[in-house]
Amino acid sequence: MNSKIGKNLLKNMKKDVLIIGGGITGLSLCWELACLGIESILVEKAPYLGGHVSQFACKATQTCQRCGACVLEDYLSKLSNTGLFELHLNSTIGSFSQIGKKFSSVVSHKRSQIINERCDDCNLCSKVCPVEGALVRPSFDSKLYISNEKCLNSIGIHCEACAQICPQGAIEFGEKTKEIQIEASAVAICTGFTPFDATKKARFGYQRIPGVLTTLELDSLLRTGNFEPAAFADGLKSVAFIQCVGSRDPKLGANYCSRICCGVSIRLARLLKNRYPEIRLSIFYMDIQTFEREFDKTLDQAQNEITFIRAIPSEIRASENNRPEVIYNGDDDLKQITPFDLVILSVGIAPRDPDLPKSFPVLWQNRDGFIGADENDVTAGHPGVFVAGAAQGPKSIADCISQSILAASRIKEYLDRAKMGEKL
Amino acid sequence: MARINLNKLDPQFKHRVADQPGGEGLKACFLCKACTAACPIQPLDKRYDPRKIIRMVLLGMKDEVLKSDFIWLCSSCYGCQEVCPQNVRFTEVMYAIKNLAAQEACMPPGLTAQRSLLRKHGRLYEVGEFENDKRFKLGLPPIVEHPEDYEKLLPDRPTGV
Numbered sequence: 407m408n409s410k411i412g413k414n415l416l417k418n419m420k421k422d423v424l425i426i427g428g429g430i431t432g433l434s435l436c437w438e439l440a441c442l443g444i445e446s447i448l449v450e451k452a453p454y455l456g457g458h459v460s461q462f463a464c465k466a467t468q469t470c471q472r473c474g475a476c477v478l479e480d481y482l483s484k485l486s487n488t489g490l491f492e493l494h495l496n497s498t499i500g501s502f503s504q505i506g507k508k509f510s511s512v513v514s515h516k517r518s519q520i521i522n523e524r525c526d527d528c529n530l531c532s533k534v535c536p537v538e539g540a541l542v543r544p545s546f547d548s549k550l551y552i553s554n555e556k557c558l559n560s561i562g563i564h565c566e567a568c569a570q571i572c573p574q575g576a577i578e579f580g581e582k583t584k585e586i587q588i589e590a591s592a593v594a595i596c597t598g599f600t601p602f603d604a605t606k607k608a609r610f611g612y613q614r615i616p617g618v619l620t621t622l623e624l625d626s627l628l629r630t631g632n633f634e635p636a637a638f639a640d641g642l643k644s645v646a647f648i649q650c651v652g653s654r655d656p657k658l659g660a661n662y663c664s665r666i667c668c669g670v671s672i673r674l675a676r677l678l679k680n681r682y683p684e685i686r687l688s689i690f691y692m693d694i695q696t697f698e699r700e701f702d703k704t705l706d707q708a709q710n711e712i713t714f715i716r717a718i719p720s721e722i723r724a725s726e727n728n729r730p731e732v733i734y735n736g737d738d739d740l741k742q743i744t745p746f747d748l749v750i751l752s753v754g755i756a757p758r759d760p761d762l763p764k765s766f767p768v769l770w771q772n773r774d775g776f777i778g779a780d781e782n783d784v785t786a787g788h789p790g791v792f793v794a795g796a797a798q799g800p801k802s803i804a805d806c807i808s809q810s811i812l813a814a815s816r817i818k819e820y821l822d823r824a825k826m827g828e829k830l
Numbered sequence: 831m832a833r834i835n836l837n838k839l840d841p842q843f844k845h846r847v848a849d850q851p852g853g854e855g856l857k858a859c860f861l862c863k864a865c866t867a868a869c870p871i872q873p874l875d876k877r878y879d880p881r882k883i884i885r886m887v888l889l890g891m892k893d894e895v896l897k898s899d900f901i902w903l904c905s906s907c908y909g910c911q912e913v914c915p916q917n918v919r920f921t922e923v924m925y926a927i928k929n930l931a932a933q934e935a936c937m938p939p940g941l942t943a944q945r946s947l948l949r950k951h952g953r954l955y956e957v958g959e960f961e962n963d964k965r966f967k968l969g970l971p972p973i974v975e976h977p978e979d980y981e982k983l984l985p986d987r988p989t990g991v
């Protein structure tokens with residue numbers, strides 16, 4: 407490792423805080439620290455910022471539904487005006503060590519392979535790429551990026567299909583990984599979550615029955631404008647949402663409420679109803695959890711538009727004409743087998759492997775398998791290392807931001823004490 | 831709908847069921863109804879509804895559960911157990927309930943008869959001369975009944991509701 411560092415090392419940087427993960431949590435933490443005059447370095451694995459939130463559609467009907475997705479744009483524009491942080495996209499933590507109270511780390515930086523200035527957005531590359539999701543457009547009006555996780559070249563398979571077709575010569579391969587040596591006094595882990603893998607709930611037919619999607623997929627289709635009711639042979643007449651897929655399910659290792667899914671489904675359903683008033687909408691639930699502010703109002707409005715069915719289905723199966731059929735026990739105690747054109751599984755928030763080097767300090771794992779303490783705390787289990795956002799437990803955007811504010815003040819406190827030479 | 835008389839509820843009942851082997855999962859139930867939707871018996875007889883039986887046990891409706899004839903309808907297909915997100919293991923809970931019912935002498939006549947057969951012969955089907963003659967002709971040794979163990983296991987208590 408060391409000899410490699412020597413060769414490609416570009417610069418040696420010193421900042422107060424190393425933030426790992428540039429989702430809404432990492433970005434808001436970066437902003438809060440900047441407001442306190444604390445310099446940070448933000449390391450993001452993906453070629454773009456925003457994490458999961460960058461995939462969300464605006465859910466406004468006639469009125470704003472307060473989903474929070476647009477907050478991302480706010481932070482991006484606020485941050486672009488502050489000089490107090492250094493951003494590294496396409497980057498991961500290569501190695502990590504600690505001397506006294508200083509952390510030192512090597513950030514490996516893979517070069518983004520589409521040169522933004524040359525790209526004229528003709529989209530030809532997406533059409534020839536053999537891998538789904540290797541060319542990503544994180545938001546509707548954003549440029550295309552190559553995902554270093556999915557691109558064949560990054561897993562050692564030679565492919566230059568996109569570079570060959572690009573009329574602008576905007577795609578470049580073979581660029582060596584750059585490495586940057588950095589030093590920081592504190593580390594914040596904002597590596598986020600992974601959506602629950604719905605194939606684990608095998609009886610719900612995800613990836614087996616056509617017309618069974620997740621909330622994340624529906625959100626993404628709506629954001630990119632690819633949601634096409636006309637694609638259904640007889641039109642899109644009925645949509646069902648199934649709650650708690652991968653939440654409150656100790657059998658599948660998720661013995662917690664994901665806190666966001668009730669709101670997510672209700673807002674998506676209301677958005678569909680608003681755009682396509684003829685659609686019949688049903689939500690299957692065990693109980694509705696209302697963590698959000700003024701959620702009762704949203705719920706009241708929703709009850710006029712959506713049928714709420716208090717039952718978790720036992721199974722979703724394919725009907726004779728290959729449509730999803732939901733099997734459940736209805737309010738009248740009758741067993742129902744109801745076909746829907748679309749069934750949306752409201753997937754929960756699952757812990758994500760933060761993918762940190764082996765030399766990274768051992769961190770606490772809480773009751774639910776996330777990083778840090780059980781309570782809504784930002785201590786990660788090692789002095790100087792903090793955790794915030796969905797990496798610490800299931801949270802909405804608003805909750806991530808408020809935890810970032812807490813983390814920023816704790817980090818400031820820590821840095822101040824460290825500077826005074828206090829024993830930590 | 832029948833009224834529930836609060837004075838007749840037994841607050842200890844749920845603990846008794848949960849203390850039985852297999853009954854442990856009872857108190858984790860969220861009442862989500864997945865089990866009821868999976869149960870093949872519920873559509874045939876609405877009184878037999880896994881979720882409602884759990885509710886009745888949690889409420890302490892001891893007599894209504896133990897003395898009912900519907901608790902014996904379970905086909906032990908494990909459909910409910912398979913779909914339950916909370917790992918309640920309802921088929922096992924049903925065994926716990928039925929064991930308690932048997933202890934309280936609440937068994938349907940069919941099972942009471944089976945119990946006497948077991949006690950008397952050590953098996954559910956009596957082996958008589960007819961069977962042993964046949965075995966003799968086939969060159970097989972005769973079967974001798976050993977009911978002694980069953981007499982110990984199933985003490986002679988009055989059974990039947």
Ligand SMILES: Cc1cc2nc3c(=O)[nH]c(=O)nc-3n(C[C@H](O)[C@H](O)[C@H](O)COP(=O)(O)OP(=O)(O)OC[C@H]3O[C@@H](n4cnc5c(N)ncnc54)[C@H](O)[C@@H]3O)c2cc1C
Nearest residue numbers: 427429430431451457458473597598599795796801802803
């Ligand atoms: C289907 C669905 C719909 C939702 N809708 C809403 C909604 O409408 N409103 C709402 O408030 N909330 C919603 N949420 C919740 C919301 O997505 C989360 O609160 C939010 O995304 C969490 O932000 P985060 O930054 O903590 O994590 P993430 O968004 O997961 O971001 C983590 C970032 O860290 C990066 N990263 C991970 N590991 C590393 C590493 N080792 N090195 C470098 N970078 C790394 C990742 O690439 C990613 O960019 C929804 C969640 C789901 C599943």
Ligand code: SF4
Nearest residue numbers: 859860862863865914
């Ligand atoms: S499936 Fe499990 S949690 Fe749901 S009602 Fe049945 S026993 Fe309770």
Ligand code: SF4
Nearest residue numbers: 869904905907908910
């Ligand atoms: S095991 Fe019994 S309660 Fe469970 S689904 Fe089968 S018949 Fe119904």
